Amino acid sequence: MVVFASCENDDTDFSHIIDGAEVEVKDIEFDSTPLDEGVENIPSDDNDYVENSDFYSVVKVDYRGMTAVVSGDVDMVTVFVEGAHVTIHSYRHNIEYVLKGSSDNGSFKIYSDYKMKITLDGVALHHPSGAALNNQCGKSLYLVLAPGSENTLSDGDHYIMSGNEDMKGAFFSEGQIIFSGSGILNVKGGYKNAIVSDDYIVFRPGNVINAGSTAGHGIKANDGVKIMGGVLNVEVTVAAAKGINSEYDVIVRGGRTTVITSGNPRVKSDDSSSCAAVKCDGSFIMTAGMLNLKSTGEGGKGINSDKDISIISGELNVVTLGDKGVVSPKGVKADGDITFGKADIYVYSKVGRAIDAFGSFTFGSDYASLIDSKHFFEIKY
Numbered sequence: 001m002v003v004f005a006s007c008e009n010d011d012t013d014f015s016h017i018i019d020g021a022e023v024e025v026k027d028i029e030f031d032s033t034p035l036d037e038g039v040e041n042i043p044s045d046d047n048d049y050v051e052n053s054d055f056y057s058v059v060k061v062d063y064r065g066m067t068a069v070v071s072g073d074v075d076m077v078t079v080f081v082e083g084a085h086v087t088i089h090s091y092r093h094n095i096e097y098v099l100k101g102s103s104d105n106g107s108f109k110i111y112s113d114y115k116m117k118i119t120l121d122g123v124a125l126h127h128p129s130g131a132a133l134n135n136q137c138g139k140s141l142y143l144v145l146a147p148g149s150e151n152t153l154s155d156g157d158h159y160i161m162s163g164n165e166d167m168k169g170a171f172f173s174e175g176q177i178i179f180s181g182s183g184i185l186n187v188k189g190g191y192k193n194a195i196v197s198d199d200y201i202v203f204r205p206g207n208v209i210n211a212g213s214t215a216g217h218g219i220k221a222n223d224g225v226k227i228m229g230g231v232l233n234v235e236v237t238v239a240a241a242k243g244i245n246s247e248y249d250v251i252v253r254g255g256r257t258t259v260i261t262s263g264n265p266r267v268k269s270d271d272s273s274s275c276a277a278v279k280c281d282g283s284f285i286m287t288a289g290m291l292n293l294k295s296t297g298e299g300g301k302g303i304n305s306d307k308d309i310s311i312i313s314g315e316l317n318v319v320t321l322g323d324k325g326v327v328s329p330k331g332v333k334a335d336g337d338i339t340f341g342k343a344d345i346y347v348y349s350k351v352g353r354a355i356d357a358f359g360s361f362t363f364g365s366d367y368a369s370l371i372d373s374k375h376f377f378e379i380k381y
Helices: none
Strands: 057-064 067-072 077-082 084-090 095-103 106-111 116-127 133-135 141-145 150-155 169-173 177-181 184-189 193-197 201-203 208-213 219-221 225-227 231-236 242-246 250-261 276-280 284-295 301-305 309-311 315-320 330-334 338-340 344-349 353-357 361-363 369-372 376-380
Touching: 057 084, 057 116, 067 077, 067 084, 067 095, 084 095, 095 106, 106 116, 116 133, 141 184, 150 169, 169 184, 193 208, 231 242, 242 250, 250 276, 276 284, 284 301, 301 315, 315 330, 330 344, 344 353, 353 376
Parallel strands: 057 095, 084 106, 095 116, 106 133, 116 141, 116 150, 133 169, 141 177, 150 184, 169 193, 177 201, 184 208, 193 219, 201 225, 208 231, 219 242, 225 250, 231 250, 242 276, 250 284, 276 301, 284 309, 284 315, 301 330, 309 338, 315 344, 330 353, 338 361
Antiparallel strands: 057 067, 077 084, 184 193, 344 376, 369 376
8 A cells, every 4th residue: 555645634534545545444343253272271380270279069050040959069158049049158168169040030149258160051140130140259260161051141220239249240250250161151231341350350262252231341350351362252332331441451362352332432521531442551461362443432442551552463453433522532542652563453543543652652673564644554464
């Protein structure tokens, strides 16, 4: 492509024309096809791997419509069942909870002081007035999707709160959530967010996870999000919602992640906030994998980092189609530096800047092709 002089007006609707030449705007869509990711390397000293812990007691929960049956090794485990709402108080280590069956008015809630393993083996839970899966334990939650299983967690559009307990989404955990296994998980947030941890979240290879919210964020974590592999699809539609929202770093080391936002900004007298496919208060770091991001609402962004953005390798595709209003759309935005290594990167912003770094912007040499303009950036190696 020949690059001509660019227009300096961010309000100009370039549509598919960038610097006098037509650009093919990528069509970013969800793809739930599992990945062939090979054998995962499991460090023997890493606590984020369920394989490094022994869970020798099993408690089974079978949801049967308006009721639930709890069985298995329940020594030192107190179980309360009300209809299909199951609440467990666990006073012992090394327990695996296996959930299966379905209920359109059911939930699983647990209190414990110990890390746990929860296996979803073909379970579908909808809680009309709270979190479908609610972990009130601040320790690690190993969430395993049984091979070949499809699982669904969803909530309603209002919550009945329990004292001062947090309950911020259809799947909520006070502690870390580490996803593993080889199944499918669908999480639908109707009251606020879809998947929430007050600690950090790790996505390991093997699974297909579809998370969406019509009321808040798709994935929300206080202490970071790490995508090691698997397929992750996230969609949010409400104003100012973020597909992936982390109060710390976001790290991508594999897999295929697709995030689509469509909401407009939320405007307040003292502040305005827009949608972003990925928003992190820390740094954004990508070393492998594929990341596909699209924001269609006014002022929407692809990646928005309060610190640095570093994309070492992998493939990044970003499309923002929203207009400029009280908030400007951006493709990739950092309050710090933006550094691209030898990654294939495509960023298109219809009316905003493709790349916006408050600090420095650098990219690797020895590329096969490069287009670098205000509204479109593409580099291939």
